[in-house]
Amino acid sequence: MPITAPDFAFxxxxxxxxxxxxxxxxxxxxAESRLGPVARSAGLPGIGELxxxxxxxxxxxxxxxxxxxxxxxxxxxxxxxxxxEALRTHILPDLIKARxxxxxxxxxxxxxxxxxxxxxxxxxxxxxxxxxxxxRIRFIATxxxxxxxxRSREGIYSQLEVNRGLPAKYLVKYFEKRGSDWxxxxxxxxxxxxxxxxxxxxxxxxxxxxxxxxxxxxxYFDLPTKRAILGNIRKLLRSDGYLFLGxxxxxxxxxxxxxxxxxxxxxxxxx
Amino acid sequence: xxxxxxxDSKAMRVILSQLLRELRFEVVDACDGIDAIxxxxxxxxxxxxxxxxxxxxxxxxxxxxxxxxxxLQPQMRIMMVTTETExxxxxxxxxxxxxxxxxxxxxxxxxxxxxxxxxxxAG
Ligand SMILES: C[S@@+](CC[C@H](N)C(=O)[O-])C[C@H]1O[C@@H](n2cnc3c(N)ncnc32)[C@H](O)[C@@H]1O
Numbered sequence: 001m002p003i004t005a006p007d008f009a010f011x012x013x014x015x016x017x018x019x020x021x022x023x024x025x026x027x028x029x030x031a032e033s034r035l036g037p038v039a040r041s042a043g044l045p046g047i048g049e050l051x052x053x054x055x056x057x058x059x060x061x062x063x064x065x066x067x068x069x070x071x072x073x074x075x076x077x078x079x080x081x082x083x084x085e086a087l088r089t090h091i092l093p094d095l096i097k098a099r100x101x102x103x104x105x106x107x108x109x110x111x112x113x114x115x116x117x118x119x120x121x122x123x124x125x126x127x128x129x130x131x132x133x134x135x136r137i138r139f140i141a142t143x144x145x146x147x148x149x150x151r152s153r154e155g156i157y158s159q160l161e162v163n164r165g166l167p168a169k170y171l172v173k174y175f176e177k178r179g180s181d182w183x184x185x186x187x188x189x190x191x192x193x194x195x196x197x198x199x200x201x202x203x204x205x206x207x208x209x210x211x212x213x214x215x216x217x218x219x220y221f222d223l224p225t226k227r228a229i230l231g232n233i234r235k236l237l238r239s240d241g242y243l244f245l246g247x248x249x250x251x252x253x254x255x256x257x258x259x260x261x262x263x264x265x266x267x268x269x270x271x
Numbered sequence: 272x273x274x275x276x277x278x279d280s281k282a283m284r285v286i287l288s289q290l291l292r293e294l295r296f297e298v299v300d301a302c303d304g305i306d307a308i309x310x311x312x313x314x315x316x317x318x319x320x321x322x323x324x325x326x327x328x329x330x331x332x333x334x335x336x337x338x339x340x341x342x343l344q345p346q347m348r349i350m351m352v353t354t355e356t357e358x359x360x361x362x363x364x365x366x367x368x369x370x371x372x373x374x375x376x377x378x379x380x381x382x383x384x385x386x387x388x389x390x391x392x393a394g
Contacts, residue, residue, distance in 0.1 A: 081387055159356060159374050165384040168361055168372035177358045 003028050003035075007051040011035075014054060015070050018063070019144060020200040020225045023070070034069040038062070068145045072220070075113040077120050077166035083213070083244045084120055086264035088128050091242050095210055096129065098240060104136040106209045108236075110199065111217035112141040115152030115184075115192075116161070121213070122188045123170050138207055142197035152194045155184030199229050208238050216246035223254065230255040234271065243269040272391070275314065276300040277307040277331060278323040278352070287321050287352065290382055294391075304329025308337060317347045319391065322369070324353035324360065332367055339368030348389045352377070 003011075011031055012023045023031065032047060039050040042062055053062055078084055099105060109118040118141035125132055143149055162171055162182045175182040197203060199217070212233055218226045234257055237243060243258065245251070251258035251269050258269040274296040276287045281302075288298040299314050301307035303326040311317070320338075322331040335349055350371040351364045361372050371385050386392070 076384065078384070078388065160376075160378075160381075163374055163377055163381045163385075165388070167388050168365055168369075171372070172358065172362050172365060175358075180356070 003032050003047050003051075007048060010051055010055065011066075011070075014058070015067060019067050019071060019198070020222070021070060021220045022222055031070070035066065038065050038069050041065075064146065068147055071145060073113045073145070073148060074216070075116045076161070076164040077116045077170075079117065079120075079165060079215070080247055080266075081165075082264060082266035083215075083268070084124055086266055086268065087121065087211070088124055089264050091211070091263060091268070092125075092129055095242075096132070099135075099210070103134070104138075105132070105211075106138045106207045107140070107211045108206070108209045108213070109139075109141040110143075110197065110212065110214040110233075112143050112152060112194070112213075113145075113148050114157075114161075115141065115148075115155060115194070116157075116165075117141075117213060117215065118152070118192050118194075119155065119174075119184055119188060122191045123174050125191075126174070126188065127170070137191070139192045140195060140206065141192050142195050144196070144198045146196065149194045149196060152192075153189070155189045156181050157184075158182075200225060203232060206236055208241075209236050210238055210241045211244075212237055212241065213244045215244060215249070218249045219246060226254050230258065234258070237271060239271055241271070245269065272318045273297045273299070273314070273316065274319040274321065275307060275310065275317050275347075276321050277302075277304070277326070277334065278321075279303055279326040280323075283323070283352075287382075290379060291319075291321075294383075294386075303327050304331060304334035304337070307334050311338070311343060317344050319386075319389075320344075320347055320349045321352045322349060324351060324355045324364075332363060335364065335367040335369050348391070350385060350389070352382075 008028050008031060015021050015023055035047050035050055039047055044050050095105060112118050141152065156178060158181055174185050174188055176185060230251055233243060252260065257271060260267050261270045274291050276284050276298055278284050279302050284300045288300055291298050299310055301310045305328045322334060324331045331351060338344060349369045350373060351369050352373045352375065354375045356374045364372050370389055373381055373385055
């Protein structure tokens with residue numbers, strides 16, 4: 001059943017207040033296709049009833065499910081390849097030199113979805129910089145979605161997910177077969193702390209980071225939200241640190257404190 | 272760029288060949304390992320081979336061993352495209368000299384991303 005205009009307007013505000021995600025007019029079909037299943041699994045006949053429930057009980061159990069259903073979790077191993085190549089060929093070798101006294105590195109993947117992005121970096125570290133095993137590495141990955149965090153900690157991926165972008169030699173080395181699925185080995189899972197973090201709520205205390213990945217999430221937000229988030233990241237990024245955004249994202253005209261900088265065959269942002 | 276597609280299923284050969292042609296590959300195809308070795312003889316230089324595992328007469332893995340063992344077409348990147356999904360098969364393929372491994376069923380993006388890993392980009 002098509003969603004009514006007042007119900008869609010309500011959802012726009014509801015989702016925006018809780019995740020900053022902007023549902024533009026014309027995205028009614030998205031609300032219908034994603035919230036239909038949420039309504040059904042809650043035993044409700046349709047979206048009208050689901051919205052009615054949210055109106056009377058906006059802090060109930062259904063809220064998280066609705067927000068999670070409205071986020072896009074699309075991700076893959078080695079997504080866009082170039083940022084990871086840049087880490088391997090330029091950035092990590094430089095950072096390892098710069099931090100050779102401290103022997104410590106802090107990394108953060110924000111909006112890490114089901115975990116493919118942080119695991120890609122973890123594999124890259126193990127594979128190319130084995131000496132870092134002796135260093136103090138803090139690797140934090142965060143997302144808004146409890147379900148995505150649960151999946152990430154478990155590290156179990158379907159055949160289609162490991163088919164996507166994951167080099168076969170890494171599959172063999174860093175995964176174990178579990179029925180028809182594949183699980184990331186404990187050795188890699190234990191490298192990463194998966195934590196809940198809503199980018200538009202106050203952030204928990206975090207260390208100063210050498211590398212921050214926040215890719216393919218700012219695109220869903222409006223300009224003031226992007227600016228606020230980049231401002232917060234700036235406070236957490238070390239003065240010689242590196243920020244990576246998604247291919248369709250930039251700091252230009254949003255936060256002029258960041259300078260776009262060539263990183264191998266792609267761009268990163270620096271202070 | 273030139274590619275070889277080896278699969279005993281005609282439908283699969285058509286799908287893969289079409290996908291590669293969209294990427295501006297010139298495609299040669301073969302229906303099993305023996306046929307593929309035959310086709311290699313006068314195919315000229317090839318950049319890529321997509322190879323199924325289970326085929327009559329000669330399996331894909333034996334084709335890979337033959338090609339790598341004889342040092343034929345050393346520049347050719349080999350990607351297995353197969354319904355075999357056990358770890359042991361992936362390992363065997365890599366040991367034999369395959370560069371990548373795709374498990375069927377796949378989507379077009381899967382192939383594109385894997386080609387990207389091999390440094391082969393669209394267009
Ligand atoms: C498209 S995925 C990006 C995954 C990965 N970074 C990548 O580029 O492949 C977007 C993720 O952002 C998360 N997200 C959306 N709004 C968020 C918010 N306000 N705070 C934190 N995470 C959010 C979603 O849960 C989703 O997992």
